[in-house]
Amino acid sequence: LGLEGYFVTVTGHSKGGNKAKYITILDDSVDRCLSFDGQGFSDEFVEWYKVRILLRSSRIENHNAEQDYVHLLLNDVGTSVYYRGRDYGKGDFLKNHCPNAFLLPDGQGGLHMERSCHGQTQALYWLGKFVREYLRSLTRKKKLDLLDLLGKEAGKLADGEPREALLLTFLEEQHREMAGDLVDY
Numbered sequence: 001l002g003l004e005g006y007f008v009t010v011t012g013h014s015k016g017g018n019k020a021k022y023i024t025i026l027d028d029s030v031d032r033c034l035s036f037d038g039q040g041f042s043d044e045f046v047e048w049y050k051v052r053i054l055l056r057s058s059r060i061e062n063h064n065a066e067q068d069y070v071h072l073l074l075n076d077v078g079t080s081v082y083y084r085g086r087d088y089g090k091g092d093f094l095k096n097h098c099p100n101a102f103l104l105p106d107g108q109g110g111l112h113m114e115r116s117c118h119g120q121t122q123a124l125y126w127l128g129k130f131v132r133e134y135l136r137s138l139t140r141k142k143k144l145d146l147l148d149l150l151g152k153e154a155g156k157l158a159d160g161e162p163r164e165a166l167l168l169t170f171l172e173e174q175h176r177e178m179a180g181d182l183v184d185y
Helices: 015-026 043-048 050-059 093-097 122-136 140-158 164-171 173-184
Strands: 009-013 032-036 060-065 079-084
Touching: 009 015, 015 032, 015 050, 015 060, 043 050, 050 060, 122 140, 140 164, 140 173, 164 173
Parallel strands: 009 032, 032 060, 060 079
Antiparallel strands: none
């Protein structure tokens, strides 16, 4: 690759953070990975690449805003550091995933990052655990269908559609079984 003699760092936010971790696991030329609120990997991926993950995960640093909800998805690898971030609250919950959620005003017109003294919030820790366990209970097809639907709905919410629209989507005839499975779980 022509990278001999260079120290290679890969980085990214969200899906880019996940891709940075992915390339770090699979490519020996990467020396360091800085992932910002990047989601983890499926159980199948972790099982398939467990040896590579063991060999390479010490090169991966996960930098997560304590109120972010994307980094809790699936199985993470590497070490994690949490930062106090802007908590946009219930009305603007999706903004907790924006890259600027890491940046806090310093009171003098500037911005800074501040490590969290308590790590990930308990509510998000338990939500992540619930999501991972629920996904493990589904067949592959149901898991893919649910993730596809949630991805589309998150995009709509990010585009400004009201939160209540997500509930209405689950009440539609074609999604009622999925909603029932989730409630039953």
